[in-house]
Amino acid sequence: MGEPHYEEFFDLSLDPLVTAGFDGYIKRASPAWERTLGWSEDELRAVPYTEFIHPDDRERAVAEVTALAGGAESQDFELRIRGRDGSYGVFLFNAIGVPDQGLLYAVAKDITHRGELERRAADLERSNEELERFAYVASHDLSEPLRMVSGFVSLLQSRYADRLDDDAGEFMRYIVDGVERMQALIRDLLSYSRVGRAELEHEPVAMGPLVQRVLEGMQTSIDETDATIEVGDLPTVRGDASQLVQLVQNLVVNALKFTGGEPPVVRITAARDGDEWAFAVADEGIGIDPEFDERIFQVFQRLHGPNEYPGTGVGLAICRAIAERHGGRIWVESTPGEGSVFRFTLPA
Ligand code: ADP
Numbered sequence: 001m002g003e004p005h006y007e008e009f010f011d012l013s014l015d016p017l018v019t020a021g022f023d024g025y026i027k028r029a030s031p032a033w034e035r036t037l038g039w040s041e042d043e044l045r046a047v048p049y050t051e052f053i054h055p056d057d058r059e060r061a062v063a064e065v066t067a068l069a070g071g072a073e074s075q076d077f078e079l080r081i082r083g084r085d086g087s088y089g090v091f092l093f094n095a096i097g098v099p100d101q102g103l104l105y106a107v108a109k110d111i112t113h114r115g116e117l118e119r120r121a122a123d124l125e126r127s128n129e130e131l132e133r134f135a136y137v138a139s140h141d142l143s144e145p146l147r148m149v150s151g152f153v154s155l156l157q158s159r160y161a162d163r164l165d166d167d168a169g170e171f172m173r174y175i176v177d178g179v180e181r182m183q184a185l186i187r188d189l190l191s192y193s194r195v196g197r198a199e200l201e202h203e204p205v206a207m208g209p210l211v212q213r214v215l216e217g218m219q220t221s222i223d224e225t226d227a228t229i230e231v232g233d234l235p236t237v238r239g240d241a242s243q244l245v246q247l248v249q250n251l252v253v254n255a256l257k258f259t260g261g262e263p264p265v266v267r268i269t270a271a272r273d274g275d276e277w278a279f280a281v282a283d284e285g286i287g288i289d290p291e292f293d294e295r296i297f298q299v300f301q302r303l304h305g306p307n308e309y310p311g312t313g314v315g316l317a318i319c320r321a322i323a324e325r326h327g328g329r330i331w332v333e334s335t336p337g338e339g340s341v342f343r344f345t346l347p348a
Contacts, residue, residue, distance in 0.1 A: 016091070016108040022069050024048040027103065036110045038084030054080035054088055068097030068104045078111070090115070128196070135193035135299075139186045146186065150179045181306065188314035192299060195243065195321040205241045207234035207248075207279070211268055214249045218256070225256050225264055232269035235277050237346045239326045247322045248281070250315040251342050255283035257309055258340075276328070276345040287336035296332070319344070 010017055010030050016037075017030040029044045044052070053061050057079045064077050073096040080088040095106035153175050156164075164172065211231055215222065222229065229252075237244075248268075255266045267282045288296060288303070295301045297320045302313035316330075323330040323344045334340035 013107075016110070018044075018106050018108065019103050020049055020065075020106070022065070022097075022102045022104070024050065036083075037081060037089060043084075052082050054082065056080075064093075064095070065097075065104065068095055069099065071097050071099045073097075132193050132196040135189050136197065139190040139193060143183070143186050143190075146179065146182055150176075150183070153179060185300070185312050185314075188312045188318075189299070191246075192314050192318050192321065195246070195318055195325070198240075198243070200243070200325055201240040202238055203241065204236050205239050205244055206236045207244070207270065210234075210241065210244060211248055214245055214252060218249070218252060221253075221256055225259070227256055227264040227266060229266045230268070232267070234268070234270045234279075235272075235348070237277055237348065239346060243322045243325070247319050247344065250319050251281040254315060254342075255281060255285065255340075257311070258283070259285040272348065273345070275348055277348050278343055278345050280341050280343050282339065282341040284339040287338055287340050288332060288334040289336050290334065293332050293334065297330070 010028070013030050013032055016032040017028075018026055018033070019028045020026045026044045026049050029039075029041045031041075033044060034040055039052070050058050050061065060077070061079055064074055067074060073094075075094045077093050077095075079091055079093060081091050082088055089110055089112040091108040092111050093106050093108050095104050097104045153172065157172060157176075161169075208231070211234060215229060215231075221227075252266060252268075256264045262284075265284045268280070269282075270277050270279045272278075292303055296303065297316045299317040300313040301317075302309075302311060304311075319342075320330050323346070327347045328345040330342065330344040332340055332342050
């Protein structure tokens, strides 16, 4: 066995490595610097390395180097380093000084985007929680006055029916319609906020029997629409049965609803995809313009007026919340006029 070739590690490293003299010049810089900041090794060696350090970080860098020159080892100090395009990247350094060589050895990690990602994830989580809380409070507090409106409208209808003229009777019907619609919106908003708030069970759920149960519950609308429903072999997944029922049910309800009038044809299948199961609920209905394939998953977003197709626009938002809480995704693939395939994944 020959001598180990440590030099190769230097060139192979995915993170930037550097050795610098106590004279303030870089001696060796690994190729990873060029990939992260754009500087070649020659360029880095040409000028004192402080030139590459953000002016506000230089004092700190010098203090670190002074300690290293005394033979210290220092960990996790952050410096902003200027790239070839003039922008600064944030690097985390571990370094050691070797006084008898007059050198310091440093390994760096590019963490420019780390803070940003964490911040964005935290922001997103916070805004989701706020949205759920808002949805809950709004729907809860709105139902109370609405109950009052609907109660008194019923009283007016029952006690004053014979004293109201035709116009008044018609206006009353509009009021009742409006109230009912509002109640439906609030009810669905409340169930949306519950999906995010509920404690999630993690039990084995056999999707075949679950889908059968969903279909039995919908037998009336299946008969009424003369629908054909085919169900393939479905696996067992881990999750919350009651939420998965809602997920499947909302998709099947839509598949039966958004047809051009012909009897609906629905296929429910699953296929293994790596460490996930990919489920599909396919219909031959009106389809969805790809332009709207993200929007339909947002709360209250619908592509039709309530008179064309009834609904509140919450169903798919609930589906998305459920899929994501289970660590999966949901999306639609559709050809307008030919049908839609709603796909969702669940971890196997
Ligand atoms: P709702 O069904 O109450 O309108 P959803 O959130 O379930 O609310 O759906 C949002 C919108 O997405 C629907 O209004 C419809 O425009 C569209 N959509 C959903 N499912 C289908 C489908 N299977 N085929 C065509 N369009 C659909």
